[in-house]
Amino acid sequence: MSDVTATSGRGFWDNSGGRSGLAAWIFSTDHKRIGLMYFWSIVIFFLVGVMLGLLIRLELIAPGVNFLGAQRYNATFTLHGVIMIFLFIIPGVPAAFGNLVMPIQIGAEDVAFPRLNLASFWFYAIGATLALVSLFTAGGAPDTGWTFYVPFSTRTTTNVSLAVFAVFILGFSGILTGMNFLTTVHRLRAPGMTWTRLPLFTWSLYATAWVQVLATPVLAITLVLIMAERLVGTGLFDPASGGDPIMYQHLFWIYSHPAVYIMILPAMGVISDIIPVFARKPVFGYKAIAISSIAIAAAGSLVWGHHMFTSGMSDMAVLVFSLLTFIVAIPSAIKVFNWVSTLYKGSIRLDPPMVYALSFVLLFSIGGLGGLILGAPGTDVHVHDTYFVVGHFHYVMFGGTGFAFFAAMHYWLPKYYGRTYNKKVALWAWGLMFIGFNFLYMPMQILGMQGMPRRYYDYVPKFADLNLLATISSWVLAAGLLLMFANVFYGLFRGKPFGTNPWGGASLEWTATATPPLLENFTEEPIVTHGPYDFKQAGVRADD
Amino acid sequence: MSEHDKGHIIGYPVLIAVWLALLILTAITVAAAQIDLGELNIWVALGIASVKSSLVIAVFMHMKxxxxxxxxxxxxxxxxxxxxxxxxxxxxxxx
Amino acid sequence: MTEQHKDYTGAKLGMWLFLFTELILFGGLFILYGVYLNRYPQEFITGGGELNVWFGGGNTLVLLTSSLTVAMSISALQRGNRSLCVKLLVATIAMALLFLVNKYFEWSAKIHHGIYPGAPSLQEGPPGESVFFGLYYLTTGLHGLHVLIGAGILTWVMFLVRSGKVNGDDFVTLENAGLYWHLVDLIWIFLFPLYYLVL
The missing domain is CATH 1.20.5 (Single alpha-helices involved in coiled-coils or other helix-helix interfaces)
Structure with missing residues (x-):
């Protein structure tokens, strides 16, 4: 395994499958090329989403109409939600980094169904395109919020039908990726890659894939129902013809709550992979972390009702869903405790991936504790549909999954380009982001406690100071993001060369492949003899 | 992947027997629906449908x-x- | 390294996972059915009474038999009897089309009687009936779409078998197409009593 450094050249970049230009990418079934296509598309949509978010904050800089006005504000936050959720957070870590890293981590040449994998990317591209088209055609940009709640979504004249269809197509993309990853992990592990030697990132993808396969179809049928409602008027959610609008909320959250775990589980996997490497210690509680991924996936499917405490659901359901919600906190806390125990007495190196990973632990914990406030019906009634909720899910989704995405980007991406970024600049960018982030979303949580409702373009003057602070902080955060991306992207193309294993990782992507990896990853099938965090047995150490 | 995993050949008589069983169960479910059992009707119908689908899954779909x-x-x-x-x-x- | 032979277990595992997604897709409609049956038992019985058991029962026979033929076609191919396999597949496809023709007549009779989503007679009637027929059209429509897709897939596989690309040594494509077809049958096994035989 030590002679992998001997392989020079540009790895899979040199092998375009006999195609050139764009065709070498959009027809490639190489998981690394597909992963990179996902990565770049996701980053572009993320930046669009960031711009929309900045617009929302700009409108809210002071009370009254400022830049957008009511209707455009509604369209802007709907779009911000749809893009960030369906085009960035859900596919972010699993589709981009899952594709790039997972097959190598288990010692496979590719995923189980490479052509299906490419189809999955195409579905993503088509869905994303349709989502954008829906903004400029028919009745204009949808204004329902990303949840498409009835009855408004079946009555509004904006272009909801096309937007809903776009999300339906995106759902297909997720389902196909999930099927593919499950089959890959079951069938293509290298000899010696037992279930207890799987890197925790792969474990988390495995749990995520189950959720993708079993929950996404419910979203699909829900969206079909909205389309049927709008096009032929089946009246299934319309009280006038005997339907029940609350059933829409059930169906929607049966998918969308598990989807929250599609967003966070792979992010937790990234953190579980990064922390041991930069603490130079085998991960603490490997089995507990692995099983807690499955436990989160399972328990996460039982709790959708906690989005509906104020919707008119029965008290029995409120009780049951609240109780089960608290159960999800257990496996999540198990992970946090194990990460912290891994750090204990470690020889910690504060390289950029580690700094992003550590801020994940902090921000996710803050967001997660806020989740307990929302999970208890008594307190939820007070803060439901306020900025507390907005602050909460930005802490979990952006502070959690977003920062994990950046951690993964700093950790793995140089491996695929063979060049790396400037570490100092990366840390400066992190500092800006961290400050901007907290002064953006913490005021939101306070505002929510004080009763500021979400989804309005206007507010009463007493909320002005904290809103101004949040808007200014959004610029700091944006500046940090810009600096971070500029630094990483410049580094990937023009930066210093990146060695085979500069971080000193012990899983296969570091020990058994060249930088950048070859077309089918390995020159010969690797035989795994130790766990992914047994740094001593692997004989690896970090470069200085 | 050297294992021989191409599966088992199911004989025609077995398949036809399952088909006959499915037809008989369909007849039973239609007959049962003619008797008013109150709320029980729906459970009888679902029960028979579950038996039928288990047969399809186990034999026709080779799950067994x-x-x-x-x-x-x-x-x-x-x-x-x-x-x-x-x-x-x-x-x-x-x- | 690409000349590796196919991973049969992997291919079937993937197909089963896909079937689960289909099952849960229909599951969403079954949730609505259960909830609304619970709320409007009487209206559901009236609505079910208006559906024609002969159409539903006839289509049940057609689908069960087509499931038999597709299962037999796999055994035939495994035994190397290609022409029997093709004949059985043609029979399956014919039955799929028969099912759709039946469905067409059934739907047109209903629509002719003024029963369709958003119809005035439904909007004036009791609310539960409109929900029943809304669900009926959606569920059988979605199922019909699956029959159509299934027939398309079986036709494609039939040509692959005829050309020998799918054969006694490499038949996982046929097996997976068969699995899809059986799923269509499975869904119908539940649809039939729930819509045509409610009492």
Missing amino acids: YEKPLFQVFLLVALLTLAIFIGFTFFDVLYR
Whole structure:
């Protein structure tokens, strides 16, 4: 395994499958090329989403109409939600980094169904395109919020039908990726890659894939129902013809709550992979972390009702869903405790991936504790549909999954380009982001406690100071993001060369492949003899 | 991947026997629907449908001859579906 | 390294996972059925009474038999009897089309009687009936779409078998197409009593 450094050249970049230009990418079934296509598309949509978010904050800089006005504000936050959720957070870590890293981590040449994998990317591209088209055609940009709640979504004249269809197509993309990853992990592990030697990132993808396969179809049928409602008027959610609008909320959250775990589980996997490497210690509680991924996936499917405490659901359901919600906190806390125990007495190196990973632990914990406030019906009634909720899910989704995405980007991406970024600049960018982030979303949580409702373009003057602070902080955060991306992207193309294993990782992507990896990853099938965090047995150490 | 996993050939008589059983069960389910059992009717209908679908899954779809992993997968999927349906009734039945 | 032979177990595992997604897709409609049956038992019985058991029962026979033929076609191919396999597949496809023709007549009779989503007679009637027929059209429509897709897939596989690309040594494509077809049958096994035989 030590002679992998001997392989020079540009790895899979040199092998375009006999195609050139764009065709070498959009027809490639190489998981690394597909992963990179996902990565770049996701980053572009993320930046669009960031711009929309900045617009929302700009409108809210002071009370009254400022830049957008009511209707455009509604369209802007709907779009911000749809893009960030369906085009960035859900596919972010699993589709981009899952594709790039997972097959190598288990010692496979590719995923189980490479052509299906490419189809999955195409579905993503088509869905994303349709989502954008829906903004400029028919009745204009949808204004329902990303949840498409009835009855408004079946009555509004904006272009909801096309937007809903776009999300339906995106759902297909997720389902196909999930099927593919499950089959890959079951069938293509290298000899010696037992279930207890799987890197925790792969474990988390495995749990995520189950959720993708079993929950996404419910979203699909829900969206079909909205389309049927709008096009032929089946009246299934319309009280006038005997339907029940609350059933829409059930169906929607049966998918969308598990989807929250599609967003966070792979992010937790990234953190579980990064922390041991930069603490130079085998991960603490490997089995507990692995099983807690499955436990989160399972328990996460039982709790959708906690989005509906104020919707008119029965008290029995409120009780049951609240109780089960608290159960999800257990496996999540198990992970946090194990990460912290891994750090204990470690020889910690504060390289950029580690700094992003550590801020994940902090921000996710803050967001997660806020989740307990929302999970208890008594307190939820007070803060439901306020900025507390907005602050909460930005802490979990952006502070959690977003920062994990950046951690993964700093950790793995140089491996695929063979060049790396400037570490100092990366840390400066992190500092800006961290400050901007907290002064953006913490005021939101306070505002929510004080009763500021979400989804309005206007507010009463007493909320002005904290809103101004949040808007200014959004610029700091944006500046940090810009600096971070500029630094990483410049580094990937023009930066210093990146060695085979500069971080000193012990899983296969570091020990058994060249930088950048070859077309089918390995020159010969690797035989795994130790766990992914047994740094001593692997004989690896970090470069200085 | 050297194992021989191309599966088992199911004889025509077995398939035809399952088909006959399915037809008979269909007849029973139609007949049972003519008798008014109150709320029980729907459960009888669902029960017979479950027996029919188990036959289709086990024999026509070769589940009986697959590796245990497939059976575990199926169980996970059915359990998930049962939870989705069942938990909705925590709301609907107690409203 | 690409000349590796196919991973049969992997291919079937993937197909089963896909079937689960289909099952849960229909599951969403079954949730609605259960909830609304619970709320409007009487209206559901009236609505079910208006559906024609002969159409539903006839289509049940057609689908069960087509499931038999597709299962037999796999055994035939495994035994190397390609021409029997093709004949059985043609029979399956014919039955799929028969099912759709039946469905067409059934739907047109209903629509002719003024029963369709958003119809005035439904909007004036009791609310539960409109929900029943809304679900009926959606569920059988979605199922019909699956029959159509299934027939398309079986036709494609039939040509692959005829050309020998799918054969006694490499038949996982046929097996997976068969699995899809059986799923269509499975869904119908539940649809039939729930819509045509409610009492």
